[in-house]
Amino acid sequence: MTSSYMNELSAPQKVLLGPGPSSVHPRVLAAMASPVMGHLDPAFFQVMDDVCDMLRMVFNTENKMTVPISSTGTGAMETACANIIEPGDEVLICRNGYFGIRLADIAERCGATVHLFDTPWGKAVDPQALRDELKKLPGLKAVGMVHAETSTGVLSEVKELVEIVHEFGALTIVDAVTSLGGHEMRMDDWGIDICYSATQKCLGAPPGLAPISLSPAAMDVVVKRPTKVQSFYFNLKDLEAYWNQTRAYHHTSPINMTYALRESLRMMMEEGLDNRIRRHARVAAGFRAGAEALGLTLLAEEGHRLNPLTTVSIPEGIDDGKVRRTLLNDYEIEIGGGLGEFAGKAWRVGLMGESARERNVFAVLSALETILSKEGYEVAFGASLSAAQRAIATFDE
């Protein structure tokens, strides 16, 4: 018997249309194959500075403290909470899906007294209702919210929500894991205090880094807090020294992931942020039109639908797992299943970063038409494709 670990690695090329990771351009993969440098090599410091400069452009911020954390998005959630929250602090977390629930969990683990502001799945956080809730909760240290809820496909109006939170003097923690690089994000203009993301969605790099940005006021809270941040790895005071000041060793940087992020950001700069956001919108419009023509219901509230990720209902009697397995095995296309309340009820189709391409819209729609028809679902062949074509062709009108 031969062990499979003795075989050369086989990583087949798949079209990644799930909630992340998204497909990665060969330029980004090639950058990752560059020689490893030391994390204290001045040549690497230049790479770090390039990455931070471009991240500031993507977040639309002047914040000096804008760096990639060595982790996936969850590590950035931990970083935000661990640095801002001291034991006993009161925070409010807006929950309208799975990642709001995770944010509340992490805030609680950091010692906060967590108040919850719940919105039904599929709906955006309502600004007026948030204001009413905040009136009942004086003395909050921070309010956390998810810009793009990947579990439901909903985009909340962060600009308005942040303005309201500031009327009450609390800091804002905004999860932009699925929005950064795919939707407008204007951290400074909108007054966001702490914002974080992850590389594997609209930023177009593999999973492994999580950009975060803190306003000077938020950094002041971190630097002046009397208690030690309970996480050594994620404490931003030391990370700031390594990234922006003395360059003192804190932990060994994931060097080649930093190359990848640099290249993916460079590609964003070449495309132009506005063009990229528009591409996500156009491709999403095509997919949504096609999905509806196929008879699938869009689960996110109209007017608050995410472009990088669309949630659709699974038709009655259709076997979720079987459809997704067939897509993956026969068509080499990955889409996501539902999470939490939407488990077994929804498919999540991500068109993010390098995956946000017209050709992927047509590939997934035609595969779904074929698979669903074989499963006994009534399909008018070609209808979803022509609806998508029409939506894409008329997008700019």
Ligand SMILES: Cc1ncc(COP(=O)(O)O)c(C=O)c1O
């Ligand atoms: C909105 C949101 N926040 C946080 C996360 C957690 O990120 P990760 O899985 O990279 O740790 C995700 C992951 O999908 C997400 O979609």
